[in-house]
Amino acid sequence: MSANKSLLILPGDGIGPEVMDQVVRIVDWFGKERALKFDLDDGLVGGAALDAEGAPLSDETLVKAEKADAVLFGAVGGPKWDKNPFDMKPERGLLRLRKDLGLFANLRPAICFEALASASSLKQELVAGLDIMIVRELTGGVYFGEPRGIKVLSDNTRRGVDTQLYTTPEIHRITRVAFELALKRRQLVHSAEKSNVMHTGMLWREEVAKVHEAEFKEIALRHILADNCAMQLVRAPKQFDVIVTDNLFGDILSDVAAMLTGSLGMLPSASLGEEDPATGKRNALYEPVHGSAPDIAGHGVANPLACVMSFAMALRYSFEQDDEADMLEGAVARVLAGGMRTADIMQENGSQVSTAVMGDAILQELEGIAG
Ligand code: IPM
Ligand code: MG
Secondary structure, eight states, X not given: OOOSEEEEEEEESTTHHHHHXXXXXXXXXXXXXXXXXXXXXXXXXTHHHHHXXXXXXXXXXXXXXXXXXXXXXXXXXXXXXTTSOGGGSXXXXXXXXXXXXXXXXXXXXXXXXXXXXXXXXXXXHHHTTOEEEEEEEOSSGGGTEEEEEEEEOTTSOEEEEEEOXXXXXXXXXXXXXXXXXXXXXXXXXXXXXXXXXXXXXHHHHHHHHHXXXXXXXXXXXXXXEHHHHHHHHHHOGGGOSEEEEOHHHHHHHHHHHHHHTTOGGGOOOEEEEEEOTTTOOEEEEXXXXXXXXXXXXXXXXXXXXHHHHHHHHHHHHTSOOHHHHHHHHHHHHHHHHTTEEOGGGOOTTOEEOOHHHHHHHHHHHHHHHHO
């Protein structure tokens, strides 16, 4: 068996393959120049898998994902499959990966690069230096709760049902992830829910408080209603450090946070499972927060940086390579400081480049940093 670490590449749909191409070049660079070799395998997911294999994620690909040390994921979805029945939607592939790999902890850092502060839709001084970590619960809540479905009633009207559901162990484990991260940051956690209208929200608030009281008293905990949290994120985002929240609110709040950094094209994420006590292995999937962007797919103009920085997160969280992750993030910062921009982050005086040229630039900066 190879001593190398293994990566499963799932480019998916839309701009997924384009941005992933750049990441694979960077993975290769680390193998050649930094003696950090990965065994790469790839597979289909989403619409690409539906077309070729008849399901949004085949059992074979799921097994590969379970075996890999980490999965790098591009994006799924597109107009071609929009009318598909629920179980045949491209997104089901991603949701199956999350659920079956037990990836309950979704880390979405929203960092505003110095050079991009003026690309944000918010005033520069509000976002300059922004560094937030959204910790989203990823395998529970309304995304998976039963019962769910659409039913035709006797009078021929229809009723749709989704179920928001959380148990105390689910809340406790995601809360611990948030507090552990906060220990290494600014020691401040906001917990966002709707305890004013939802039972799951009340339970969430109470159980987060219990974990805080019992295990992390030294960290400041503030409970915040999710709607207020969305408002505060655009009013005064720098008041936040770590935000812990459920699956649906995390989905929404992380899109808001992404725009603060200049573009949805800038936000990476890590989805982590529980560590297996016997083997020390922890399932992990890394993906950009942006979607498949079908409107620009195939034109070579997509921003690869969120996907590149998702690989940096893999270096950090799956492979304990903090220095290499710093190096890669440093290369991204230098490219941005040099004025290179994909269309989504284009600014006055910037030079607009393609996806591949952005990849070239990062490789060049890596060479420079590595010396
Ligand atoms: C995300 C996406 C997904 C989600 C979709 C593609 C299923 O929006 O990762 O934020 O809703 O979780
Ligand atoms: Mg989303």
